[in-house]
Amino acid sequence: MIVPVNDADVRRLAKASGVMPARIVGFYGSRHVAFDEESPLWVYTRYGARIMALKRIAGKCRFLSRQGRCRVYAGRPSTCRTFPYEIRFNGASQRPRVERTDWTACQAQAGWVADWDRVLWARHREKREDQRFYRRLRVWEETGTGRTPDLLDFLFD
Numbered sequence: 457m458i459v460p461v462n463d464a465d466v467r468r469l470a471k472a473s474g475v476m477p478a479r480i481v482g483f484y485g486s487r488h489v490a491f492d493e494e495s496p497l498w499v500y501t502r503y504g505a506r507i508m509a510l511k512r513i514a515g516k517c518r519f520l521s522r523q524g525r526c527r528v529y530a531g532r533p534s535t536c537r538t539f540p541y542e543i544r545f546n547g548a549s550q551r552p553r554v555e556r557t558d559w560t561a562c563q564a565q566a567g568w569v570a571d572w573d574r575v576l577w578a579r580h581r582e583k584r585e586d587q588r589f590y591r592r593l594r595v596w597e598e599t600g601t602g603r604t605p606d607l608l609d610f611l612f613d
C-alpha cells in the first residue's frame with residue numbers, strides 16, 4: 457500500500473527518525489497509486505504526474521520493522537494515525553463522516569475501539585496541513601524545474 461504524505465508529515469518523520477527527507481519519500485505514478493486524476497495530491501513533474509509517499513523498500517514501508525512494527529510510531533504520518541478510517545467533513549457544520557476502509561484486515565475490524573478524540577484531532581491537523589501542502593505544490597509547478605530533487609529542495613530547504 458502507498459502512504460501519501462505531506463511536507464509537514466515528512467518534517468516530523470525526519471525529526472523522529474534522523475532520516476533525510478530524500479530517503480523518506482518516493483514519487484509514485486499511476487502504475488502504483490489509484491488516486492482520482494483530480495486529486496490535488498498529484499504533482500506534475502517532468503516524468504509525469506506523481507504522488508509523494510513514504511518510500512517503499514521490498515514492497516513495504518521503509519519504517520516497518522521485521523517484526524511488523526512501526527519504527528517511528530510517535531512521529532508517524534497523519535494517514536497512519538487515522539487508518540483504517542476515512543474521515544470526511546460534510547456541509548457547513550463540518551460534521552465528520554467516518555467510514556472504515558476495507559483495504560486490509562486490521563485489529564479495528566476485529567472489534568478494536570479507536571480513541572476518537574485522537575483520530576479526529578489527527579484528521580483535522582491533516583486537513584489543515586494538506587491545504588498548505590497543495591498550495592505549495594501548485595506554486596512549485598509554476599516556478600520549478602519539474603525535477604523531483606528540486607521539489608524536495610523547495611519543500612525542505
Ligand code: SF4
Pocket residue numbers: 459510517518519520521525526527528529532533536
Ligand atoms: S504506521 Fe509506520 S510502518 Fe506503518 S506505514 Fe505508517 S510509518 Fe510506515
